[in-house]
Structures are given as structure tokens and as C-alpha cells.
Amino acid sequence: MALPLKKKSDAAAVTVPxxxxxxxIVETLPDTKVVRTAFFVNGAxxxxxxxxxxxxxxxxxxxxxxxxxxxxxxxxIDRDTKQSDEAKALYADFQSEEAKVDEVADFVASRPKLxxxxxxxxxxxxxxxxxxxxxxxxxxxxxxxxxxGAPDPATSDASAYLKQxxxxxxLGPMLHEVDLLTLVKNQMSGRMVMEIFCMYKKGGxxxx
Numbered sequence: 280m281a282l283p284l285k286k287k288s289d290a291a292a293v294t295v296p297x298x299x300x301x302x303x304i305v306e307t308l309p310d311t312k313v314v315r316t317a318f319f320v321n322g323a324x325x326x327x328x329x330x331x332x333x334x335x336x337x338x339x340x341x342x343x344x345x346x347x348x349x350x351x352x353x354x355x356i357d358r359d360t361k362q363s364d365e366a367k368a369l370y371a372d373f374q375s376e377e378a379k380v381d382e383v384a385d386f387v388a389s390r391p392k393l394x395x396x397x398x399x400x401x402x403x404x405x406x407x408x409x410x411x412x413x414x415x416x417x418x419x420x421x422x423x424x425x426x427x428g429a430p431d432p433a434t435s436d437a438s439a440y441l442k443q444x445x446x447x448x449x450l451g452p453m454l455h456e457v458d459l460l461t462l463v464k465n466q467m468s469g470r471m472v473m474e475i476f477c478m479y480k481k482g483g484x485x486x487x
Contacts, residue, residue, distance in 0.1 A: 396420065399449045408440060411472070419454070419478035426471045429465055433471035437462055444477060455480040 393415055400422070404410070407427040414421040426433045437459055444450055444457045460474040 396450070396453075399447070403443060403447055403450075405440070407436065417463070419476060421460075422473075422477065423473040424473055424475075425426075425465065425468070426473060428470070430469065431473050433473075434462065437471070437473045440473075441475065450477070453479060 308474065331443075396415075400413075404424075409425045409427060411423040411425055412421075414423075423438065426436050428436075441457050441459055454477050456476075456478040458476050458478075460476055462471060462473045464470070465472050
């Protein structure tokens with residue numbers, strides 16, 4: 280039995296592709312993209328990486344500038360601290376010296392007038408006591424005097440004079456102590472000679 284022969288048109292349809300694609304079949308359409316989608320994806324990724332690198336570089340630069348500024352401030356602080364410590368030391372020395380000067384000034388200002396003391400001593404000293412010398416010092420004054428009369432009552436006369444100096448309304452507030460240093464007999468005159476030291480009050484004395 281003879282096989283049926285295929286038509287030429289059918290054979291040509293199988294072996295020869297159509298002269299243009301079938302627009303209804305998308306899968307068979309040629310790729311007409313000029314720039315691939317992957318290019319945009321890769322470009323966007325590279326751009327993002329570049330931006331991140333730039334941002335990181337800017338942050339690093341800012342951090343470097345901040346650290347540099349901090350170092351400058353620290354150097355200024357160290358320099359100023361040294362100067363401040365030196366100034367504090369000088370000020371402490373100044374305060375110490377000022378305190379000494381003030382103490383001396385207060386002491387000098389608080390000392391009673393010598394003329395007032397001499398006048399008051401002349402007013403309250405009994406006639407039987409004669410001054411031999413008055414020695415004024417920074418912390419008080421020394422009285423050297425001769426007690427007239429017999430030597431026997433000289434001790435009681437000296438004690439009475441000490442008490443008079445201590446309780447006197449003018450000299451008493453000035454004085455811290457009134458001490459009898461010596462009471463001896465003068466061999467030439469036969470009279471008793473006493474030496475009294477009157478110490479000023481500390482921390483200021485009331486002026487008469």
C-alpha cells in the first residue's frame with residue numbers, strides 16, 4: 280500500500296520559520312530592551328554603596344575635627360589650669376602676708392597712746408613711789424620705781440600699787456597682766472626698788 284505523500288506546503292510550513300513573530304505569543308517575541316534591568320539594579324546598588332561611603336567619610340571627618348577641637352580645648356585647659364594653680368598659690372601667699380600685715384596693723388592701731396599712759400601713771404601713782412624709768416615695748420611697758428620710806432612696809436606698798444594698776448578704770452582695760460618682777464634694796468640709798476611689767480591685752484586694747 281502506497282504511503283500518502285506530504286504536500287510541499289506542509290513541509291515548508293514546518294521547516295521555514297515565519298517571516299515575522301507572532302505578536303500574540305509573548306514568549307516568542309525578541310528582547311528589544313536597550314538597557315537591561317540588571318544594569319539599573321547594579322547601578323543603584325553601587326550608587327547606594329557610594330553614598331554610604333561618602334556619608335561614612337563625612338562622619339569620620341567630623342569626628343576627626345571634633346577630636347582635634349577636644350585636644351585643643353584640653354591643651355587650653357591644661358595651660359589655664361597651670362596658670363590657675365600658680366595664681367592660687369600666689370593668692371594664698373598674698374593672703375598669708377596680708378594676714379600678717381593686718382595683724383601688725385591691728386596691733387599697732389590697738390596700742391594705747393604712750394602719752395595717755397604716762398599721764399595716767401602720774402595721776403594714780405602715790406607720792407611715796409618715784410619713777411626711775413619707763414620702758415615701753417611692743418607687748419607692754421616696764422616700770423622701774425623707788426619706794427620712799429623705810430624698807431619694811433615696801434612689800435605691802437608694792438602689792439598695793441600692783442592692785443591699783445590692775446583695777447584702774449583707765450589702765451586696767453588695757454592690761455592683760457601686771458607682774459612684780461623684782462623688789463630689791465638699793466644699797467646706796469637704802470630704799471626698796473621695784474620693777475613691774477604691764478602686758479597689753481592680746482587681740483586689741485581699749486584706748487583711754
